[in-house]
Amino acid sequence: MSFLLGLTGSIGMGKSTTAKLFADEGCAIWDADAAVHRLYSAGGAAVEPLGAEFPDALRQGAIDRNALKQIIAADATALKRIEAIVHPLVARDREMFKAQASADIIVLDIPLLFETGGEKHVDAVACVSVDADTQERRVLARNTMTRDQFLMIRSKQMPDAEKRARADYVIITDTLDHARKQVRQVVDDIRAGLADA
Ligand SMILES: CC(C)(COP(=O)(O)OP(=O)(O)OC[C@H]1O[C@@H](n2cnc3c(N)ncnc32)[C@H](O)[C@@H]1O)[C@@H](O)C(=O)NCCC(=O)NCCS
Ligand SMILES: Nc1ncnc2c1ncn2[C@@H]1O[C@H](COP(=O)(O)OP(=O)(O)OP(=O)(O)O)[C@@H](O)[C@H]1O
Structure with missing residues (x-):
């Protein structure tokens, strides 16, 4: 272990x-911010659920971070809603990393x-x-x-x-x-x- x-x-x-x-x-290093980048990129697991809740953040099949920052600035509830979608996906990515790391x-x-x-x-x-x-x-x-x-x-x-x-x-x-x-x-x-x- x-x-x-x-x-x-x-x-x-x-x-x-x-x-x-x-x-x-x-x-061995696992980076939560890097996991979020993977989840937001085309084909990433956060694209569909985030895009459904915030259609303006969807650009060419990926989540656009600048659009997301504008949404967060304009809507005080947005960050909490983003976190509710993203954090469980980040946790899954982390568990997969832990399962295969040998350091x-x-x-x-x-x-x-x-x-x-x-x-x-x-x-x-x-x-x-x-x-x-x-x-x-x-x-x-x-x-x-x-x-x-x-x-x-x-x-x-x-x-x-x-x-x-x-x-x-x-x-x-x-x-x-x-x-x-x-x-x-x-x-x-x-x-x-x-x-x-
Ligand atoms: C707010 C967003 C769009 C800013 O993107 P940007 O590319 O400019 O910055 P980056 O992702 O590199 O984050 C920079 C730093 O901001 C801080 N930060 C990011 N998200 C959050 C958050 N939800 N609450 C508090 N601090 C945060 C962290 O210290 C992070 O290291 C992005 O961070 C995001 O989508 N955050 C929600 C997902 C999340 O909670 N990520 C945190 C790690 S799980
Ligand atoms: N020990 C250090 N000595 C000098 N500069 C440093 C040191 N550690 C970090 N920096 C500088 O501080 C800046 C921020 O560092 P870094 O990107 O590692 O922070 P971070 O905590 O990962 O940031 P974020 O929370 O935004 O993801 C970078 O420009 C980096 O070069």
Whole structure:
């Protein structure tokens, strides 16, 4: 049985970057945002149910994320309805990944881990964190959302301080070198526990 490590953190805190550092240490990585991308693409399992509820989001047989963002901005109930359709499909994708992975440590990169009670289904949680100014600067530098969209998404998430308090490990993503050192410590700690077991 693999050790299941949940990797979480608020928007733009460095989950994807840190997941790559875990992969460098030999961990298997499953990425919830990437699963959503697969589900929204042509032939993906979310296209039909989301398209039925939000016909304007359907473009050439796929879900258009920009259209979805406009719908979310205009309708306060939309995100909850999207989540009700998407989250069970994401859970199915995750279970299929877990069933075939063979690494000693499986890292589940899940932005909404705490918000969705996912910590109950993992052996430990690592939370990535950086100061709020850096977080905002990094998200806006991607040019994928406006400042208002960023603030709206962040307001739906559990505050960073609370996530840090609830996590077993905190990884500060101020520099790549510092993050890599912390990732190695986490992996060493988990592997030492596995060796003792
Ligand atoms: C809102 C959408 C259209 C934004 O798409 P976009 O390509 O601009 O951003 P991306 O998907 O890369 O998400 C960026 C970050 O936003 C945050 N975020 C995304 N969805 C949510 C949500 N439902 N609640 C809170 N934060 C969210 C996460 O931190 C995520 O890492 C998209 O995230 C979406 O469809 N979300 C609903 C599905 C969902 O809940 N995904 C979260 C992972 S299961
Ligand atoms: N340890 C680090 N040192 C320096 N820059 C970093 C570090 N980690 C992440 N970054 C930078 O911060 C930005 C956001 O990182 P990343 O995409 O990994 O975050 P994320 O948490 O996966 O984002 P989202 O929640 O939006 O999916 C990127 O530009 C990335 O290069």
